[in-house]
């Protein structure tokens with residue numbers, strides 16, 4: 001018997017093709033009349049189209065969302081919220097744009113409608129990471145959980161194949177850790193397996209044919225499932241390593257998850273081989289770690305920390321930061337083994353080589 005506590009999160013999810021057209025109805029359902037649309041500068045054009053679609057219910061566009069949710073950007077957006085009298089935000093984009101919407105909700109309690117265009121999964125979580133003076137802090141608060149998610153497969157067709165692979169592996173990482181986390185439960189483990197399986201089916205197809213609508217739909221469904229896992233249960237070593245490498249060494253988010261996942265999985269598989277069994281099965285491999293590694297290689301994903309810009313002399317300091325505040329992990333954290341893990345990831349050796 002594995003006793004558990006499960007806390008369901010309350011969100012409305014609309015999934016389909018052409019669903020951005022339904023955002024007006026969603027605003028009407030919540031009696032919202034002045035939406036500020038949020039995007040990154042790179043996706044400003046999609047934001048403009050949304051403003052047009054929303055017509056009288058649009059209060060304007062803020063196209064300044066940036067990676068790691070810097071407080072200065074949030075302050076700037078808050079000024080616009082006040083100036084235009086917005087009563088909600090409509091966030092269109094990846095995790096960076098969703099993060100800005102969450103930061104606004106934290107400070108104003110304004111409702112959020114999120115239209116995700118990557119597979120990061122932030123839209124399904126009550127988690128917000130922000131940066132102030134270069135330092136990143138992460139918090140969990142129901143205040144930041146978006147009220148509505150509108151998944152529109154059409155908007156993901158433009159996600160470049162390379163980003164699709166890394167973003168998809170970022171999503172898979174949530175589910176892999178969700179399978180063995182200490183607060184795991186049967187519902188979330190089922191969702192985790194579904195999410196990994198959907199992305200395992202879809203990513204190789206998208207890698208070959210980025211405009212395959214069926215595979216894009218599968219991938220977006222998988223991303224939702226994996227985001228749901230991240231929102232519902234705690235994470236462990238893999239997410240900790242990526243948080244440190246992103247926060248303290250400015251490595252890119254999805255790519256770092258991609259490189260680290262097989263290595264962190266090998267580290268933990270010694271303690272939770274049974275829980276990771278479904279991952280090995282999905283990738284038809286003898287272990288979850290080797291399955292994930294071969295899958296990433298097959299998709300031409302980045303395989304080394306070196307190619308992401310990590311400097312070898314910084315690896316010691318990275319381990320120091322990882323060990324500086326203790327956290328739960330199924331396999332005890334041993335400084336030397338972690339250093340070996342980072343070496344394997346730095347050079348792109350097979351996972352578990354140094355263990």
Ligand code: NAD
Pocket residue numbers: 040042043066067068069093094095096097099117118119120121122123125126127128129155156157158159160167230253254
């Ligand atoms: P991102 O949001 O920074 O997107 C990267 C770039 O791709 C941006 O320029 C974006 O505009 C562009 N882009 C996104 N979708 C596109 C599309 N369909 N077509 C063309 N371009 C597109 O990257 P991300 O990986 O989605 O998110 C990473 C951020 O999200 C990190 O800051 C991370 O910490 C955060 N995150 C938070 C959570 C959470 O639960 N709080 C979960 C996952 C990620």
